[in-house]
Amino acid sequence: MVRPLQAVAAVPAEPPPLPAPAAAADVRRAGLLVVIAAACTGFWLLPLPVEPLAHKALAVGAFMILAWMTQVLDHGIAGIIGCFLFWMLGVARFETAFSGFADTSAWFLFGALCFGMMAGQSGLARRLAYLVMRGVGHSYARLLLGLILSDFLLTAIVPSGIARVVIMAAVAMGLVDAFGVGPGSNIARGMFIILTYTATIFDKMLIAGASSITARGAIERFGQVNVFWSQWALAYLPCDILVMLVGWRLTLWMYPPEAATLPGGEDYLRRELRNMGPWSAREMRAATLMGLAIGLWVTDFVHHIPAPMIGLGIGLLAIMPRIGVLDTDDVRRINYLPIFFVAAAVSLSNVLAQTRALDVLTTTLFEWLQPHISTS
Numbered sequence: 526m527v528r529p530l531q532a533v534a535a536v537p538a539e540p541p542p543l544p545a546p547a548a549a550a551d552v553r554r555a556g557l558l559v560v561i562a563a564a565c566t567g568f569w570l571l572p573l574p575v576e577p578l579a580h581k582a583l584a585v586g587a588f589m590i591l592a593w594m595t596q597v598l599d600h601g602i603a604g605i606i607g608c609f610l611f612w613m614l615g616v617a618r619f620e621t622a623f624s625g626f627a628d629t630s631a632w633f634l635f636g637a638l639c640f641g642m643m644a645g646q647s648g649l650a651r652r653l654a655y656l657v658m659r660g661v662g663h664s665y666a667r668l669l670l671g672l673i674l675s676d677f678l679l680t681a682i683v684p685s686g687i688a689r690v691v692i693m694a695a696v697a698m699g700l701v702d703a704f705g706v707g708p709g710s711n712i713a714r715g716m717f718i719i720l721t722y723t724a725t726i727f728d729k730m731l732i733a734g735a736s737s738i739t740a741r742g743a744i745e746r747f748g749q750v751n752v753f754w755s756q757w758a759l760a761y762l763p764c765d766i767l768v769m770l771v772g773w774r775l776t777l778w779m780y781p782p783e784a785a786t787l788p789g790g791e792d793y794l795r796r797e798l799r800n801m802g803p804w805s806a807r808e809m810r811a812a813t814l815m816g817l818a819i820g821l822w823v824t825d826f827v828h829h830i831p832a833p834m835i836g837l838g839i840g841l842l843a844i845m846p847r848i849g850v851l852d853t854d855d856v857r858r859i860n861y862l863p864i865f866f867v868a869a870a871v872s873l874s875n876v877l878a879q880t881r882a883l884d885v886l887t888t889t890l891f892e893w894l895q896p897h898i899s900t901s
Contacts, residue, residue: 601862604869625871630742633833636840684733686724715780754822
């Protein structure tokens, strides 16, 4: 029989040591973080002809930007640290230092992340991808174009580029197997290169990903103009078409396929859709909610409902019992770090504007550019 004291003594256990490569990477990251902090502290202490508050804001802002550039910390964590430093060091009041969390951009992104999870978990995204490719054709060139079109159409409902790559990668791997070629074949290379490339492009051409949502918020805040989802999409449409066509033709030219046509042709795509079964109630609810959101976004120039309100509203509906597709456990699995990053980026811009550090940067930049752009 084990005595109580013995049992208590046996509970604590040392965590397993990190593998040597991971430990070395941690040491490098810690060293880089110290170097960045030391450089920003040195900038803080420099006797510059700048107002003290603006000087401090520039030092903390430099820390945030360097941490983001070097990825020494996750972007969201580095952003939260920067907001905390603004507050702790007296650069800005709490309301300003964390003002990005009260901005529509961060909560628009939360709604967009709910969209992505809804499309992925319901199976709607994968079904739509197969439907698009079945409509395009079954030759390799047409299937490649189908992958590009599917990625573009999914951008509106799966804003995360990583999530889209994961969804489309499963489809692409099935196609590679159906062609009877290996992972190192030109068919596989072409499919995966075009998927990863377009994933990084399309979420900027629709107000869907973190970068376009943040840019829209900045334009509205500093430019004092309303940016409609429909206007943004229409303005980028020529670029979308150009990128899709050029990327498609370049991939076909650089990676000529080993087989021109999918063995089994359309039967393979029909079989995959048949294996998914009929439309489930969850898929239909997801399609209804997303169709409602996209319909409201496309017509926002008529009703003038803000795009963030639509995104967050539909995202919250997706969590409601009996109406939505997600539950509380799904919400817990959402990665909130991109939201923290967007909020921190907005907070940084607000602090720089309030402390007039933005004016210092603008003046310095134009003074440096003036000799190069002078027409005299």
